[in-house]
Amino acid sequence: MIDELVLEAAEQYAQDFFAQDASGHDWHHTMRVRRTAVRIAAEEGADEGIVALAALLHDVDDAKLSPQTTEGLLNARSFMEEQGVSEDVCNAVLAAIREVSFTKNGASAPSSVEAACVRDADRLDAIGAIGVARAFAFGGAHGRALHDPSGADQTATTDHFHDKLFKLKDLMCTNAGSRIADHRDAVTREFLDEFLREWDGEA
Numbered sequence: 219m220i221d222e223l224v225l226e227a228a229e230q231y232a233q234d235f236f237a238q239d240a241s242g243h244d245w246h247h248t249m250r251v252r253r254t255a256v257r258i259a260a261e262e263g264a265d266e267g268i269v270a271l272a273a274l275l276h277d278v279d280d281a282k283l284s285p286q287t288t289e290g291l292l293n294a295r296s297f298m299e300e301q302g303v304s305e306d307v308c309n310a311v312l313a314a315i316r317e318v319s320f321t322k323n324g325a326s327a328p329s330s331v332e333a334a335c336v337r338d339a340d341r342l343d344a345i346g347a348i349g350v351a352r353a354f355a356f357g358g359a360h361g362r363a364l365h366d367p368s369g370a371d372q373t374a375t376t377d378h379f380h381d382k383l384f385k386l387k388d389l390m391c392t393n394a395g396s397r398i399a400d401h402r403d404a405v406t407r408e409f410l411d412e413f414l415r416e417w418d419g420e421a
């Protein structure tokens with residue numbers, strides 16, 4: 219069991235950590251991942267406390283924001299030590315956080331159902347209406363084009379749909395995650411179809 223106070227402290231810790239960031243790896247992303255991960259955990263029979271804590275801490279050692287702590291997950295680790303979280307729980311949370319990353323873990327199977335819940339929830343936040351919004355926010359923050367019909371500019375945001383977003387549905391690790399992904403994937407594809415029709419003056 220994880221004390222509710224620890225979860226509240228983790229929420230505050232994540233909020234403070236992301237206070238400066240507008241890249242899409244923000245506090246609201248963390249809170250959405252938590253809600254979705256706990257929803258999946260309830261369906262999968264996973265430990266909801268571990269899932270919630272791992273979700274809250276999953277980006278506080280992100281390589282883009284805190285490269286010096288990424289390898290050892292030092293921010294998450296010291297937060298939990300300061301909170302007096304037991305070693306077992308701490309290890310379970312750290313394992314789940316390590317297994318979230320798309321770049322590092324690709325399609326490899328998570329080592330626990332808790333890790334699966336958090337990974338699916340993080341990936342789910344990249345598709346559907348929110349995922350589309352995040353992709354264009356990311357593109358805007360990096361000065362990228364919305365779309366490049368010639369296909370020459372492979373950094374246009376619509377390219378990201380093919381490079382990553384459309385692949386996520388098949389990378390879900392839980393049944394609940396797959397079901398949610400089916401819906402969000404359909405929304406994402408419908409968005410891009412409409413976008414391209416409007417681009418061509420057809421809608």
Ligand code: ADP
Pocket residue numbers: 242243319320321340341343344349352353354356357374375378382
């Ligand atoms: P993760 O930590 O899940 O691997 P990223 O840091 O890669 O996520 O991306 C954070 C958000 O920014 C996601 O919603 C992702 O789809 C979006 N994003 C990442 N790279 C691009 C890109 N090249 N173009 C548009 N959106 C991107």
Ligand code: NI
Pocket residue numbers: 247251276277340
């Ligand atoms: Ni994340």
